[in-house]
Amino acid sequence: MSSESGAILHEGATISARFKMLLRLHKLEARRGLAEIVDNPISNFMTVLVIAIALALPAGLQVLLENGKTLSQSWDGASRISLYLKLNVSNSQTEHLAKSIKDNPAIDSVEVIYPEQALKDFSASSGFADALAELDSNPLPPTLVVQPNVNHTSPLASETLLSEFKQFELVEKAQLDLDWVRKLHALLELAEKAASALGLALGLAVLLIVGNTIRLSVQNRREEIEVVKLVGATDAFIRRPFLYTGFWYGLLAGVLCWLILEVSLIWLHQPVQNLAGLYQSEFAISSLNIKQSFQLVGISCALGLLGSWLSVGRHIRNIEPR
Amino acid sequence: MIQFAQVCKRYPNGQDALRNVDLEIKAGEMAFLTGHSGAGKSTMLKLISLMERATSGQVIINGKNLNRIKRRKIPSIRRDIGMIFQDHRLLFDRSVFDNVALPLMIAGYDHREIGRRVRAALDKVGLLSKEKNTPIMLSGGEQQRVGIARAVVNKPPLLLADEPTGNLDPELSAEIMKLFEQFNQVGVSLLIASHDLSLLAQMHYRTLVMKESRLVQDQIDDVLEVDDSFEQDNDTNLVRSADEF
Numbered sequence: 350m351s352s353e354s355g356a357i358l359h360e361g362a363t364i365s366a367r368f369k370m371l372l373r374l375h376k377l378e379a380r381r382g383l384a385e386i387v388d389n390p391i392s393n394f395m396t397v398l399v400i401a402i403a404l405a406l407p408a409g410l411q412v413l414l415e416n417g418k419t420l421s422q423s424w425d426g427a428s429r430i431s432l433y434l435k436l437n438v439s440n441s442q443t444e445h446l447a448k449s450i451k452d453n454p455a456i457d458s459v460e461v462i463y464p465e466q467a468l469k470d471f472s473a474s475s476g477f478a479d480a481l482a483e484l485d486s487n488p489l490p491p492t493l494v495v496q497p498n499v500n501h502t503s504p505l506a507s508e509t510l511l512s513e514f515k516q517f518e519l520v521e522k523a524q525l526d527l528d529w530v531r532k533l534h535a536l537l538e539l540a541e542k543a544a545s546a547l548g549l550a551l552g553l554a555v556l557l558i559v560g561n562t563i564r565l566s567v568q569n570r571r572e573e574i575e576v577v578k579l580v581g582a583t584d585a586f587i588r589r590p591f592l593y594t595g596f597w598y599g600l601l602a603g604v605l606c607w608l609i610l611e612v613s614l615i616w617l618h619q620p621v622q623n624l625a626g627l628y629q630s631e632f633a634i635s636s637l638n639i640k641q642s643f644q645l646v647g648i649s650c651a652l653g654l655l656g657s658w659l660s661v662g663r664h665i666r667n668i669e670p671r
Numbered sequence: 672m673i674q675f676a677q678v679c680k681r682y683p684n685g686q687d688a689l690r691n692v693d694l695e696i697k698a699g700e701m702a703f704l705t706g707h708s709g710a711g712k713s714t715m716l717k718l719i720s721l722m723e724r725a726t727s728g729q730v731i732i733n734g735k736n737l738n739r740i741k742r743r744k745i746p747s748i749r750r751d752i753g754m755i756f757q758d759h760r761l762l763f764d765r766s767v768f769d770n771v772a773l774p775l776m777i778a779g780y781d782h783r784e785i786g787r788r789v790r791a792a793l794d795k796v797g798l799l800s801k802e803k804n805t806p807i808m809l810s811g812g813e814q815q816r817v818g819i820a821r822a823v824v825n826k827p828p829l830l831l832a833d834e835p836t837g838n839l840d841p842e843l844s845a846e847i848m849k850l851f852e853q854f855n856q857v858g859v860s861l862l863i864a865s866h867d868l869s870l871l872a873q874m875h876y877r878t879l880v881m882k883e884s885r886l887v888q889d890q891i892d893d894v895l896e897v898d899d900s901f902e903q904d905n906d907t908n909l910v911r912s913a914d915e916f
């Protein structure tokens with residue numbers, strides 16, 4: 350009576366028969382794992398919902414960030430060049446220069462800001478109106494805000510234009526207005542780091558939630574596990590339906606999370622479009638594509654499986670038949 | 672089949688359950704284990720099925736020294752032992768068929784073979800017509816027979832039974848014993864713990880008597896020479912154990 354006697358299959362079983370048997374066993378256990386969830390719909394729905402929300406937070410943030418990045422890319426092109434002219438340049442000279450720049454095919458538009466206008470704007474916005482009124486002469490230079498057309502907005506083209514403008518005799522200082530774009534990028538990068546940290550923390554939370562739920566269901570089945578051990582079940586055999594339960598939690602939560610995100614994004618669609626309209630932008634918020642959707646559900650399944658795997662082995666091991 | 676050499680078992684609370692037990696049961700043998708409640712009968716069966724480990728001494732089952740069996744190997748040892756309990760230990764959320772099929776599923780038989788063997792085992796215990804019922808719908812005697820079918824379904828060479836007739840009336844007990852005899856006739860070794868003396872008196876098999884953690888009598892012939900003290904003890908114990916149920 351070797352321990353392997355009679356086990357597995359009767360004599361002459363082919364590989365494919367073995368495989369079919371294994372498949373059948375897994376199907377049975379997958380169903381038993383799912384039944385575990387279906388038998389107790391309310392409390393299990395709560396678990397699935399909690400997992401889904403925990404996943405929706407970082408995933409939603411990630412989607413918004415992706416949208417932010419597309420938006421900032423479309424703004425990269427909007428790099429304007431500010432030309433600060435020498436203080437003694439007259440208004441007609443300024444106008445003349447603006448016209449000649451505008452003739453350049455690389456330039457879309459030129460906005461002229463005369464010193465008087467600039468001073469008025471500044472004293473209105475700065476709150477130093479009284480102090481500025483004391484000044485003898487206007488310290489602000491005439492300024493041209495140059496908008497290159499779309500074909501000349503790459504960093505390189507902008508730099509070329511910039512050095513060209515610096516040659517102009519009337520120009521005191523030429524400045525590429527990329528600063529705020531750079532700041533936006535830095536901000537997005539920071540937000541991305543924060544999203545990763547949040548994702549990590551909430552992923553850990555999902556592992557704990559699944560692990561704890563599985564621990565409870567192992568405890569509820571203590572007697573059954575004892576019996577199954579008495580008739581010779583290995584820990585691996587006992588573990589399997591619980592692993593499937595974890596997997597199902599992950600799958601259901603992943604799909605629910607996807608639904609939550611889709612609904613939220615549809616809900617955001619109109620307000621975002623309204624906002625974009627105010628800025629004459631075509632920007633529309635985009636939701637998850639197919640690949641990202643599968644990634645989301647896949648990660649969720651993996652977390653469910655991992656959470657139950659981390660928990661089930663330990664707790665099954667502690668149950669010994671009496 | 673079963674060999675005990677100077678086996679002692681002391682539970683963690685300091686209780687001695689077995690003291691220097693020597694024993695040999697050969698393959699194909701059927702033996703009863705008796706003695707008053709608390710004498711150490713269940714402990715002996717638990718050592719054989721690795722539910723407990725000996726504190727000292729050797730337990731050798733089928734040539735394997737259980738002291739050397741690692742935790743990981745326990746399931747494969749248990750698959751070669753059919754176990755029958757007083758409280759049946761059935762799974763009440765599964766059908767009779769599924770309960771009996773359990774050892775075969777664990778061993779990985781294919782489903783046609785499982786169907787064939789489960790029905791053969793249920794037929795043997797006379798419950799073929801109840802395969803779709805759940806154990807709750809069955810009487811105590813029927814539940815015990817389901818437990819027996821589960822224990823024999825993968826044809827283990829050794830059967831252990833701990834008070835298998837404890838809850839049953841004499842008629843049903845005799846039926847169960849008849850089943851055991853039939854298994855023994857096809858070569859299965861059996862060790863049956865029971866303190867039901869009237870039942871043992873009808874059976875003419877080797878009887879091991881335990882008293883206060885020791886094996887005090889090993890009677891091969893059919894006349895059981897029981898000393899007075901045991902008989903008295905046993906009567907009170909029958910009452911006491913009836914209360915426990």
Ligand SMILES: Nc1ncnc2c1ncn2[C@@H]1O[C@H](COP(=O)(O)OP(=O)(O)O)[C@@H](O)[C@H]1O
Nearest residue numbers: 682684686687688707708709710711712713714
């Ligand atoms: N798990 C345990 N922990 C401590 N003491 C135990 C345990 N199991 C049994 N005992 C003690 O060991 C002795 C033998 O018990 P047991 O083998 O169950 O006897 P029997 O089956 O003959 O009634 C008893 O005194 C009992 O109280």
Ligand SMILES: [Mg+2]
Nearest residue numbers: 712713714833
């Ligand atoms: Mg006992």
